[in-house]
Amino acid sequence: MKKGLLLSTFVKVRWLQKWSSRQQLEAYQEKAVSKQLSYMKKHSPYYSQCKEEPLPLMDKEKMMRHFDELNTVGVKKEQAFEIALQGERTRDFQEDYQGISVGLSSGTSGNRGIFLTSETEQAIWAGTILARMLPKEKLLNHRLAFFLRADNQLYQTIQSKAIQLAYFDMYQSFEEHLARLNHYQPTILIAPPSVLLRLAQAIKEKHLAIYPTRIISVAEILETRDEEYLKECFSLSVIHQIYQCTEGFLGCTCEHGTLHLNEDIVKFEKEYIDEKRFYPIITDFKRTSQPMLRYRLNDILVAADQPCACGSVFESIEKIEGREDDIFIFNGLKQKEVAVYPDFIRRCLLFVSEVRDYQVIQTASNQLIIKAQGLSETTQQKIIQEFAKLAADQEFEQPMIRFQPYEQEQEKKMKRIQRIVE
Ligand SMILES: [Zn+2]
Structure with missing residues (x-):
């Protein structure tokens, strides 16, 4: 694990890299994207052959079809699937392929996607996410409790003296989790809303006594009514959210609880559905093992009416409404x-x-x-x-x-x- 890179990314994202205007940010993005494009032209067989301008849109189905030519590290689709499925079967996600780990996207519509991450990308991911999500008032000595359906290397990257991370496998018994949580006393709790709701219920029924200072909702849509209930049960004024999928770390909430797009690592184009709703088309300019260039997601995002009071130049999102197939x-x-x-x-x-x-x-x-x-x-x-x-x-x-x-x-x-x- 590249601890040095994690730390330097953390410092950069948290304190150094700031933009005072949209214009500045867009200029930065333009440079980063063009650098990324020339890298892909050189290293991705698919893009080195592609003469279209602007680049054609990509999506999950197309990405899987051209998997072998797209990635820059020479991984074949069959091998990657084998490694990922092996991990899901044995719940041991240590195995990787020449320093590259493989994750499966939960394809609800039947087509599962495979996503590659290198050690470098993992360190950048962990550094960015920590820089964004650790509270302002207390930076160190946190105990994170992390509930997930599938683990992979990505989530084991964060582990140090200043930050402890305990991983809770959602396929294991809930009663065991409660006992472990009571003992562990997390300061930050990261879980999908469905798990957060069960934990809230356990608190109400007095089977669980934990006092996290920050709750971060991941992986599922946080419905307003559920959000209100969680605030009340955990006595918190904000329930934070991370908008992250196998395609990338796409957004997170600020101190005000507004969801902002991570425009310092991903450029977002918008395919508008009506005045406020749109499908994001993402170009990730940090990821190098598997290109994410003009990749269309089928999440329906709703743009916010007003800029956020936090002053961030990153676009504010009112909410993630659902998926196209819903x-x-x-x-x-x-x-x-x-x-x-x-x-x-x-x-x-x-x-x-x-x-x-x-x-x-x-x-x-x-x-x-x-x-x-x-x-x-x-x-x-x-x-x-x-x-x-x-x-x-x-x-x-x-x-x-x-x-x-x-x-x-x-x-x-x-x-x-x-x-x-x-
Ligand atoms: Zn904000």
């Missing part, structure tokens, strides 16, 4: 199909204040399943009415709604709004 598609009354964004679906359940845990799944263009616990007949009727109103407003055929009990499986990502249509 836009509901209904039978239109006037046109064939009507697309409805996750937020409109959420709003139909907003008035049911007694329900925090719920899930809405679209299973066919005229069918919804709503999972929640203990809904009265009246509440169910109200929900059906809300959807009828939405259907009338947006001119689509009113869907049939079935109600089912709610359960969150520990091994699965929590998604409140989901579309699973064959």
Whole structure:
């Protein structure tokens, strides 16, 4: 592990590298991107052959198809898959390929992606993330508790005298985690919202007594209602978030709790869906083993109306609304199909204040399943009415709604709004 690089990155990101205007930042980005492009022209067989200007868009499917020619370290797709799957089976993620570690993206839509990181990239990643996420008032002597579904080398990079990191494998029993947490007493807790909610519940039921000064939500969408509940249970004024995926470290919250894009390591282009919503197209200018150039993600981001009070020149994001594949598609009354964004679906359940845990799944263009616990007949009727109103407003055929009990499986990502249509 390159500790020196981790430390120098930390110092640079935390104290040295500052931009006083958008203009300055964009000039910096332009230089960094052009340097990255010439590196890729030299080292990536795919890009050395590519004459298109600007570069063509990339996405996960295309990246997997051209995996062998794209990466700059000569790793073949089969080998990489083998290493990654081996890790998932044995839950031992130490194995890597010539200093390169391999991570799998959880492909909900069936196509899994493989992502490579070198030791250098890992050190830069760890240095950047620590510089951004360690509290202002207390920098050292933190105990981090980190809940994850799959580990790999990336997450083992952070370990030193000043920072302790304990890793909690989400495939193991929750009771054991509680005992370990009670003993470990983390000062910073990093976990997906579904785990944070279970921990909050355990605190309320007095099975858990921990007092983290900072909570960082990762890997799943943090819903506003869940966020409020977590603030209350942990007595914190801000729940922090990291927007990170196998494609990169893309954003994180500032002290004010606003999510900012990490524009010092990634350039963002926007494919607008409407005035505020967009799909990000990312160009990572730090990553060298696997190029991320004009790579289109299918996350729906919502731009903030106003700049953040923290004064950062990095773009503020109101929220991550969901994924492209979770836009509901209904039978239109006037046109064939009507697309409805996750937020409109959420709003139909907003008035049911007694329900925090719920899930809405679209299973066919005229069918919804709503999972929640203990809904009265009246509440169910109200929900059906809300959807009828939405259907009338947006001119689509009113869907049939079935109600089912709610359960969150520990091994699965929590998604409140989901579309699973064959
Ligand atoms: Zn801010």
